[in-house]
Amino acid sequence: MSLLEVADLRVTFSTPDGDLRAVRGVSFAVEAGQTLGVVGESGSGKSVSVQALLGLIPGARVEGSALFDGEQLIGMPAERLRRIRGARIGMVFQDPLSSLHPMYSVGRQIAEAVLVHRRVSKDQAWTVARERLEQVGIPGARARDYPHQFSGGMRQRVMIAMAMALDPELIIADEPTTALDATVRAQILELLGRLGCALIVITHDLGVIADMADEVMVMYAGKPVEKAGRRALFHDPRHPYTRGLLNSLPQGKERLKPIEGRPPSLLSPPTGCSFHPRCPVRIPRCPIEEPPMLGPDDHPDACWLEEGR
Amino acid sequence: MSLLDVSDVRKYFPIKSGIFFRREVGRVHAVDGVSLSVEAGETLGVVGESGCGKSTLARCMTGLYDVTSGTITFDGDMRRDVQMVFQDPYGSLNPRRRIGSIIADPLVIHREGTPASRRERVRELMALVGLNPEHYNRFPAEFSGGQRQRVGIARALALNPRLVVCDEPVSALDVSIQAQVVNLLKDLQTELGLTYVFIAHDLSVVRYVSDRVAVMYLGKIVEIAPGEELYERPRHPYTAALLSAASVADPDRQRERVVLRGDVPSPISPPTGCRFHPRCPKAQERCVVEEPLLLGDGHKWACHFPLEPGERLQSREPGQ
Numbered sequence: 140m141s142l143l144e145v146a147d148l149r150v151t152f153s154t155p156d157g158d159l160r161a162v163r164g165v166s167f168a169v170e171a172g173q174t175l176g177v178v179g180e181s182g183s184g185k186s187v188s189v190q191a192l193l194g195l196i197p198g199a200r201v202e203g204s205a206l207f208d209g210e211q212l213i214g215m216p217a218e219r220l221r222r223i224r225g226a227r228i229g230m231v232f233q234d235p236l237s238s239l240h241p242m243y244s245v246g247r248q249i250a251e252a253v254l255v256h257r258r259v260s261k262d263q264a265w266t267v268a269r270e271r272l273e274q275v276g277i278p279g280a281r282a283r284d285y286p287h288q289f290s291g292g293m294r295q296r297v298m299i300a301m302a303m304a305l306d307p308e309l310i311i312a313d314e315p316t317t318a319l320d321a322t323v324r325a326q327i328l329e330l331l332g333r334l335g336c337a338l339i340v341i342t343h344d345l346g347v348i349a350d351m352a353d354e355v356m357v358m359y360a361g362k363p364v365e366k367a368g369r370r371a372l373f374h375d376p377r378h379p380y381t382r383g384l385l386n387s388l389p390q391g392k393e394r395l396k397p398i399e400g401r402p403p404s405l406l407s408p409p410t411g412c413s414f415h416p417r418c419p420v421r422i423p424r425c426p427i428e429e430p431p432m433l434g435p436d437d438h439p440d441a442c443w444l445e446e447g448r
Numbered sequence: 449m450s451l452l453d454v455s456d457v458r459k460y461f462p463i464k465s466g467i468f469f470r471r472e473v474g475r476v477h478a479v480d481g482v483s484l485s486v487e488a489g490e491t492l493g494v495v496g497e498s499g500c501g502k503s504t505l506a507r508c509m510t511g512l513y514d515v516t517s518g519t520i521t522f523d524g525d526m527r528r529d530v531q532m533v534f535q536d537p538y539g540s541l542n543p544r545r546r547i548g549s550i551i552a553d554p555l556v557i558h559r560e561g562t563p564a565s566r567r568e569r570v571r572e573l574m575a576l577v578g579l580n581p582e583h584y585n586r587f588p589a590e591f592s593g594g595q596r597q598r599v600g601i602a603r604a605l606a607l608n609p610r611l612v613v614c615d616e617p618v619s620a621l622d623v624s625i626q627a628q629v630v631n632l633l634k635d636l637q638t639e640l641g642l643t644y645v646f647i648a649h650d651l652s653v654v655r656y657v658s659d660r661v662a663v664m665y666l667g668k669i670v671e672i673a674p675g676e677e678l679y680e681r682p683r684h685p686y687t688a689a690l691l692s693a694a695s696v697a698d699p700d701r702q703r704e705r706v707v708l709r710g711d712v713p714s715p716i717s718p719p720t721g722c723r724f725h726p727r728c729p730k731a732q733e734r735c736v737v738e739e740p741l742l743l744g745d746g747h748k749w750a751c752h753f754p755l756e757p758g759e760r761l762q763s764r765e766p767g768q
Contacts, residue, residue: 326709345695349697372699388652388697397628398627
């Protein structure tokens with residue numbers, strides 16, 4: 140059994156212009172100790188799909204199934220979900236400054252998380268906080284400092300220390316390096332790489348995926364279009380969108396090959412395959428029928444061309 | 449003569465404190481003694497991490513900031529012939545004004561033509577950057593990020609400038625859209641004979657567009673060289689570290705050991721000597737006291753102990 144098994148997840152927002160279907164049927168599994176990379180551009184639903192599982196998106200309609208260690212997360216009472224969140228599933232967000240409380244010391248914020256979930260004394264909780272900070276390379280003596288006294292990279296370390304506070308089985312990192320500079324980014328990736336627990340990394344940066352994912356899910360317009368092992372994805376990309384994405388990156392001095400057009404509106408996604416208006420290899424069937432995941436189990440993609448292979 | 453000459457330019461921002469007297473308590477040394485030249489027809493890339501002063505330098509080059517000291521000489525009329533494209537396609541367009549009137553702004557300011565001829569010119573510009581001229585009367589909110597960036601480019605081109613300074617022109621855009629805008633900038637350069645200063649933190653995009661690349665760290669240029677030379681044979685340890693930390697979409701690349709510890713120091717009180725010495729794996733005593741000069745011809749670097757061509761930067765354990 141996988142640590143996390145998500146099946147046919149759907150997330151819908153009601154807007155004055157009609158239903159916005161941000162996530163339209165996502166299935167994936169994360170094994171213990173494994174790193175799943177979720178990659179896509181803005182509006183692909185990559186963040187929403189993961190945050191929705193944890194009940195972090197109020198006002199959204201969430202349907203489908205998400206089994207964490209055998210327990211159904213969708214529809215779980217908020218109080219119970221809160222026990223899992225933080226204790227067994229840790230989270231690291233893109234912007235550490237807005238995720239940390241500016242008026243509490245970082246040690247207190249980590250200790251508080253421990254106190255909420257564990258029956259320990261205040262002193263013990265502070266000891267855990269200092270230990271975790273040491274683990275991410277921040278001197279324990281700085282536990283009494285406030286978020287503004289840390290640099291961006293250090294704050295992201297604090298966030299990781301907090302996510303690790305209770306030895307979770309799974310950590311979800313949503314664009315963990317996007318707000319960071321290159322040299323600091325490398326430090327944070329190295330740190331995330333040696334956490335040891337299962338990890339879901341959500342990113343738009345193919346470099347992060349190439350660096351640390353075991354398995355990769357590529358998302359477009361609220362659906363996965365391709366799933367593969369890391370090396371297979373880069374060496375043998377199958378879906379035209381994945382290929383387009385990889386081709387958009389500069390390679391030597393050759394003229395760049397962008398994907399024409401732009402991502403569709405989720406209020407009225409195109410009929411059939413949602414990538415067809417931008418797809419260079421579309422066939423008559425594409426605008427009519429939506430392709431399911433086709434091809435081998437270890438490297439499926441949602442493209443009709445897969446049937447001819 | 450070069451198209452643009454930047455000579456020992458400094459730009460400091462005062463830090464003020466106190467309610468009544470607003471006395472100056474310090475200065476941010478955003479750009480601290482930069483000299484470089486931009487030749488007609490080339491693309492000069494400028495890379496560096498946040499706070500290195502690359503955007504401030506851009507604004508000095510376009511005359512948006514007065515420099516604290518030093519000189520900037522442009523071969524022509526700076527106010528007409530130097531234009532700028534900004535990073536944020538959302539913040540740099542007034543949401544209450546129509547696209548056509550935004551693009552026409554430089555023409556109005558410089559009293560070019562009649563209202564009718566300006567409208568004609570705006571349509572021409574819109575077609576040039578790949579926008580539908582019929583969308584003249586739309587508002588920015590009706591456009592996507594990539595299209596807005598095209599509006600920003602059209603506005604910058606309105607007066608037929610010779611030098612366009614692009615400050616992170618594609619970093620707010622998605623990967624697939626980035627490539628569209630980069631291609632557009634390249635095509636416009638060929639078609640109109642433009643010179644670019646291209647500022648970005650994405651090393652692979654800079655490599656792709658630039659003829660020469662300058663690397664900035666804490667307000668100074670630490671290395672400048674023809675693009676391929678810089679990427680293949682970096683001499684300054686910071687350049688080497690930056691390149692090794694860059695995001696590369698290649699699953700077979702051995703993850704380099706992280707060679708740099710810590711963060712960029714504050715530009716309010718930059719380190720003595722070489723500004724990179726507290727983080728530099730090769731630093732020695734001399735680096736703490738003596739500031740290295742940017743020397744060399746063609747390929748210049750500011751380092752007392754540069755890497756030999758082909759030498760790899762080794763990380764140094766903390767405390768060593």
